[in-house]
Structure formats: C-alpha cells, structure tokens
Amino acid sequence: MCGMDTETRYTVKQLARIAGVSARTLHYYDEIGLLRPERNPYNGYRQYGRTAVLRLQQILFLRELGLSLDEIRSLLDRPDFDLLQALERHRQALRGRMQRLEKLVHTVEQTIQYLKGNIEMETKQLFEGLSEEKQAEYEQEALRRWGEKARESQQRWKRYTAEEKQRIGEEGEAVYRDLLAAMPLGPASPAAQHAVARWHQHIRYFYEPTPEILLGLANAYNDDPDFNATFVRIHPDLAGFMRQAVQIYVEKLNAAG
Numbered sequence: 001m002c003g004m005d006t007e008t009r010y011t012v013k014q015l016a017r018i019a020g021v022s023a024r025t026l027h028y029y030d031e032i033g034l035l036r037p038e039r040n041p042y043n044g045y046r047q048y049g050r051t052a053v054l055r056l057q058q059i060l061f062l063r064e065l066g067l068s069l070d071e072i073r074s075l076l077d078r079p080d081f082d083l084l085q086a087l088e089r090h091r092q093a094l095r096g097r098m099q100r101l102e103k104l105v106h107t108v109e110q111t112i113q114y115l116k117g118n119i120e121m122e123t124k125q126l127f128e129g130l131s132e133e134k135q136a137e138y139e140q141e142a143l144r145r146w147g148e149k150a151r152e153s154q155q156r157w158k159r160y161t162a163e164e165k166q167r168i169g170e171e172g173e174a175v176y177r178d179l180l181a182a183m184p185l186g187p188a189s190p191a192a193q194h195a196v197a198r199w200h201q202h203i204r205y206f207y208e209p210t211p212e213i214l215l216g217l218a219n220a221y222n223d224d225p226d227f228n229a230t231f232v233r234i235h236p237d238l239a240g241f242m243r244q245a246v247q248i249y250v251e252k253l254n255a256a257g
Contacts, residue, residue: 009047012037019056026056034073035059054083061090101229156206168205175199179242180235187244196242196249211250218246 016023029035030046035056037046048056055076062072075081160168175198182192203209209217221227221239231239 009038009040009049010053012046012048015048015053015056019060021056021060029056029059029069032069032073034069034076058083058086061086065090065093160205168202171198172202175202176234176238179245180238182245183235183237183241187241188248192241192245193249193252196245199246200249211253214246214250218243 010018012023012026016026026035026037026046030037035052037048037052039045040047058076059072062075063069067075157165175195178195178198179192182189182195185191200209200214203214203217221231222243228239231242
C-alpha cells in the first residue's frame, strides 16, 4: 500500500472521495479561508498536498467534536497550534465518546428487552446517560449552533454546587418521564404542553432560550445521531413526539408575544 508523501497531490474530486466529503464542501472551505489548496502551475486547477490533507483531517475531527468552522479556523491558525498534541487530544476525546456510546448501546439493548417483556427495568435505568457530563454536552452542541451563549452556559454551570447539579439533573429526568407519560395523550394535550413548559424552564439553568433555540433543540433531538440515540433508548417515538409538542408550544409563545 502506498503511503502519503510530501510530493503527492490530489485534485478536489480525489480528495473529496478519499475524505468522504463533497467537492462543494472543499470549495466552500477554500472560499472562507479554512482550507487553501495550491494551484497547479500548468492548468490552474486546485490541488492538495500533504499539509492540506492533514489540515482537512483536523477540520473533520474538530467538526466531529462540535466546533464551528469559525472556531476551527481560529484554532488551526494559532501560531502555537501543535498537530501532534491536537491528535493526542482527539484520541482522548474519541475514546471518551466510544465509552459513552458503548454505554448507550447497552442501555438500548436493555430497553429493547424490557419492551419485549423479557426483563424488568427501574425507571432510573431508562435515563442512564443523561448524566451531568452528557447534559452539558447536549447544551454545548445547541450553543455551538446559536453562537455566543456558550460562554454564558459554561459560566452558569460552573457556579452550581455539586448538590445543585444533581438536582438539575433529576429535574431534567423528571421532565422526560412526564413527556413519556404524556405520549398517549398527544403533543397538544395539557400534560404534554405542561411538560414542555417545564423543559423550557429547565433550559434556563444553562441560558435563556429563544423560541428559535427551542425549535432547534427539538430538531436536533431528532436529526442529530448522538442526541437521537439517547431518546430512542428511552422510547423510539419520544424525539418525534417532543418535536411536535415543542412546535405547538412555540406557536403559542409566538402568538402570545
């Protein structure tokens, strides 16, 4: 197998295929100054060498870890950026994610057996994975999508005591239990809307959510694979039910406002 050397050059199409991204993505990264290709001196076409390939790997790693493109560009362009140190950090973060995913897989398997009537589960077991760490990760993903509120969330969370963090986590679990109980009644039912209102209030522990953020979170619970895995393990239809309930709730908020 041939390795990557300093002389190898890839076209946009070749690199897109190798990296599993679209050519449009590479063109966009070029436009915003995130990943600048060289130009073939004979035909002017874009071409990517070893340095650009390694930089693209970093971009994709950091996107996987939840950073925005602006944050990635600022990080990679720092004079003190060290590629080897960055890879060590990525390895540590990815191992942590693997451990969390393995736990989620186990809980999904247990819940499947529970729904089939093969085993008994305590209610608490359904919510394993909604830990302080996981909750903070969810909030950071939401905040990555909506900008400057990230620092506010981090500052608020750090000010809480261990007892307060535990109480916040327990309140969050209670909200999802109530949403689960409201599913047979429908997303517009008073029980479902009351649960969503409590969820809205719960998010205020981290930041002040706009109606747009509420809808964005509900969409992320359905569309983001990592978010959705947690909801599926509680109940396969919970994320979809919650999106419908949040849409109704936000419509009422907008009408009242």
